[in-house]
Amino acid sequence: MDAFYASVEQLDNPELRGKPVAVGGSEVRGVVSAASYEARKFGVKSAMSGVLAKKKCPHLIFVKPRYARYKEISSKIREIFYDYTDLVEPLSLDEAYLDVTENKKGNPSASLIAQEIRDRIWEELELRASAGISINKFIAKVASDINKPNGQKTIKPNEVLDFLEELPVGKFYGVGKVTAAKMHNHGIFNGLDLKNRTLEDLVSLFGKSGKHYYNIVRGIHNSEVKPDRVRKSIAAERTFNENLSSEIYMLKKLELIAEELERRMMHSKTKGKTVTLKIKYSDFTQQTRSKTVGNYLQKKEEFYPLIKDLLMQDHLKNSVRLLGISLSNLDTEKKDPIWVQLQFEF
Template sequence: MEKKLPNSDRKIIHIDMDAFFASVEQLDNPEFRGKPVAVGGSKERGVVAAASYEARKYGVRSAMPSKTAYQKCPHIIFTPPRFERYKEVSAVIRSIFLEYTDLVEPLSLDEAFLDVTENKMGIASATLIAKAIRKQIFEETGLTASAGISINKFLAKIASDYQKPNGITLIGPEKAVSFLEQLEVDKFFGVGKVTAKKMHSLGIHTGLDLKQWTKEALRLKFGKAGPFYYDIVRGEDQRPVNPNRIRKSLGAENTFDQDLVEIEDMKMAMDPILQTVHKRLEKADKFGKTLTLKIKFKDFSQITRSITQTENIVSSEILKQLTFNLLEQVNWEDFPEGVRLLGVTCSNFEQDEAEENIKKTGYQLTIDF
């Protein structure tokens, strides 16, 4: 008999739309249906913002350079993103969620956590609620969604990805520990490619392998993330579903196989990173005034450089210009080591300013709609 996990009476659902951007394009353009579609970029330049499942069969993935996507799938269809349309469909999906519970935590336009422990429908089974939501989404939008059901956010997130597309997976409290022990660490939410590679080098391939490590040993090897890995492999995640969750920043970074020395090489390497950052900002419909450049060197030391504008950084060209300016302002003579990682983060969103005003004045302005 497995150990009873904390908060095992909670019922958390993670809903993740299937290839959302590409699926909306296939929905609105019947000639795209059943064909490999990439949203964003073109055959010549840019990066893929989203790929249909037909395109993924050829190895096309989001954040991939468009040129590479075309090489993998010469008959791929490129189409520009239409974020207003995606937000419109997302609003319909969000309204469906709210019919069942007010505890909805959106992660982006196409995914959200729902706490249905107590729900508006009075339905005892979270699995039945997930089935009803997926059915309603399909009936009202024509799109499919995958759902994961479990006792916490981490397990629900893993579950929703387990049988994609158009799947539903339940990880009950009695099966959570054994499920995690058998799962490959590559499939753990929060373990990226670089971390997975490091884990493999340490002989950690499955959850069971990970459980053999103490919390302190994981902290020494993986820093602040170590205790997180220690808890999640044991199915422990106390985080509540937060309907008021606010992202303070959005960004992206990349670790390179070979260290970069020339600034022109760094600029070329920054291009797909910046494309990803801009895509995430547009997807979340959040634009900030502060841009931060992160540089990690061969010896693992790192520096950051920031700039704050009077207006929100909206266009991809301004994003690139500001980033390149920060790169050029670094006194590279002080840092002879090669660069192993570059990253960019955008922060200082409008709601951050509103929060600061509330703290300073002690009241919140009301706005008539």
């Protein structure tokens, strides 16, 4: 979906249409969750502080996020997907992979299917979407960004290798700014440069990721579309209007965050064994502290004492702007069967 959160806000509030909108954040605190394309023209991006976003775009309009509404719209979009295939792997509320090799419409053209899906999303929901179409998930993901917003790009099988050779390494999905800079320092600027490196060379430079880069630049990515993707963690967090420096105040805030996490755990009917405390400091550095227990946890009274211990286990480096709690190692994750030898009488 194109600027999904911001587009939903503009859909529901006509006064916001055509104007620069930031979902989340504020002029004083917080972080932008999503920005409309009108705001992006000024350099406003997701994960940017609200203060910086306002400096870049003085007439920026901040809107509080409404995740229940985004989830409602996302469900309707997925229903459209399921009209074409059951092989749908959601990545988030606004993005998914679809395997249409065999599809319910019997349409042999993935490009035409993508166009039809995008048309239906606009006709039924008045929202714009973009698509990437190719032989595997990696290339389709890269292609989906090429003609955004409201466009699509098909990379045909015989075009894959040429496309990847010309692609700047910063455009490779999964290659962030730090990795791209490291590649540049070693003379790797595009796919062809990457392809000219040996497997041993890439592994020595990038560790396990080196093998991944070696394969993807050759169009090799064998990950299937997995419709039964399992959620790995559930979290709740809060950014504060003023930085906190007292552990006493932090514990009060953490208690409220723990109550919210309990509600989410109960709603999802999920339990977890690993508790993680997330701390973001005033200088934007981040720290996590975790503890795994032998039993599953769901309620605040079960995991909040662990959070108190994690907060107090070490000195804080600076004043704190954000605190979060998550539960992972969930009981929804698939586990290997445990085989028990039974006793029989003969």
